[in-house]
Amino acid sequence: MRFHQLVTAAAQLVAVLGLAACVSAEDESSVPSESFAEHMHGHLDQISAVKAAVIAGDLEAAREPATWLAEHEQPPGMPDAWSPYMNEMRMQARIAASATALETVAAAVSEMARSCGDCHQASGFAVAFGFDQRPPEDVQNVMTQMQRHLWAADRMWDGLIGPSDKAWGWGTEMLSEVTLTSEQIPTEPGDESQVDGLVQQIREVGNEGSGAPAGESRSAVYGRFLSLCANCHNLTGGGPGG
Numbered sequence: 001m002r003f004h005q006l007v008t009a010a011a012q013l014v015a016v017l018g019l020a021a022c023v024s025a026e027d028e029s030s031v032p033s034e035s036f037a038e039h040m041h042g043h044l045d046q047i048s049a050v051k052a053a054v055i056a057g058d059l060e061a062a063r064e065p066a067t068w069l070a071e072h073e074q075p076p077g078m079p080d081a082w083s084p085y086m087n088e089m090r091m092q093a094r095i096a097a098s099a100t101a102l103e104t105v106a107a108a109v110s111e112m113a114r115s116c117g118d119c120h121q122a123s124g125f126a127v128a129f130g131f132d133q134r135p136p137e138d139v140q141n142v143m144t145q146m147q148r149h150l151w152a153a154d155r156m157w158d159g160l161i162g163p164s165d166k167a168w169g170w171g172t173e174m175l176s177e178v179t180l181t182s183e184q185i186p187t188e189p190g191d192e193s194q195v196d197g198l199v200q201q202i203r204e205v206g207n208e209g210s211g212a213p214a215g216e217s218r219s220a221v222y223g224r225f226l227s228l229c230a231n232c233h234n235l236t237g238g239g240p241g242g
Contacts, residue, residue, distance in 0.1 A: 043069065043089075044116070044161075050093075050109045051157070054102055054226045057234035062096055062105045069093035069112070085119035106226035107219075110160065114219040117163035127162040134174070142184040149178050149202075153229070156209065156222055163214055175225070176206030185236050198232040 046065040053062035070093035074086055089112050096108040120127055135147035152175035159168025180199050182192035202225065209221040 040075070043072070046072075047089075047109060047112050047116070050096055050105065050112070051226065054106045054109060055153070055229045055233065057102065057230040059099070059102050059105065062099075062102075062109075066093045066096035066105070066108075070097050079123070082119055082123065085115045085122070089115045102230045103223075103227045106230065107223035110219040110223035110226065113157060113160040113222070114163075114215070116161045120161070121163055127158075127164070137177070142180065145178060145180045145184070148174055149180070152178070152206070153225070156218075156225070160218060160222060165214065168214075168218060169210065172206045172209035172212075174206070176203050176210065178203055178206070187236055191235055195232065195235060198228055198235070202228050202232075 046069050049065035050062045050069075053059070053065070070090050074083070078086070092108040092111045092115070096105045096112075099105045099108065119125075135144055135151050137148070152171045152173075155167045155171030156175070157171075158164055159166075159171060178199065182195040182199075185195055187195050205221060205225045205228065209218065209225070212218045212221050
């Protein structure tokens with residue numbers, strides 16, 4: 001089985017392990033209509049599509065969802081207080097849509113996620129994520145290690161969007177423990193040291209991220225992490241759908 005198939009299978013298993021998020025507001029009268037909520041979930045779907053394209057190392061695949069986010073009209077009925085966050089998200093989406101490097105898109109989509117979290121926090125919304133089930137830590141095969149890698153990536157993402165200190169902390173902790181090596185990942189002759197170096201940098205991102213304060217520091221850490229994912233997947237032929 002090729003490495004990209006292992007990564008895709010791992011992603012599917014992590015999706016099964018994940019539990020749905022729920023959102024509540026401190027003042028129920030401020031909760032938007034169901035149609036408006038669906039509209040906002042559509043925004044999250046597009047942001048997530050940009051993130052997935054970066055992880056897969058596919059710059060062109062990021063353009064369509066990023067363009068949609070940059071050009072999509074502000075939904076009717078959106079509170080005026082949300083406009084600064086929507087404008088920031090659109091600005092970052094324009095950057096992603098016109099980017100010529102995956103590192104630029106990685107940074108932009110991380111800032112989009114932070115804008116979501118900032119808006120949730122300022123608006124009094126509490127986003128709760130269920131993530132009690134972790135991939136096992138006592139199994140050292142590549143499939144399990146990729147499941148742990150992906151679980152960590154998703155929890156850090158939740159930490160930005162929530163925002164959630166707990167989700168962020170759990171994600172960075174697991175990321176720092178990833179034990180993948182070039183011996184487990186199919187690589188071209190001569191690429192082994194580069195792959196090991198990327199995995200080591202990913203572990204360092206986990207360590208760095210664990211001490212990062214909420215806000216710009218965390219989105220910067222996550223952007224760097226996504227860039228490393230893209231570089232590794234491009235080098236190894238991995239990544240979901242790669």
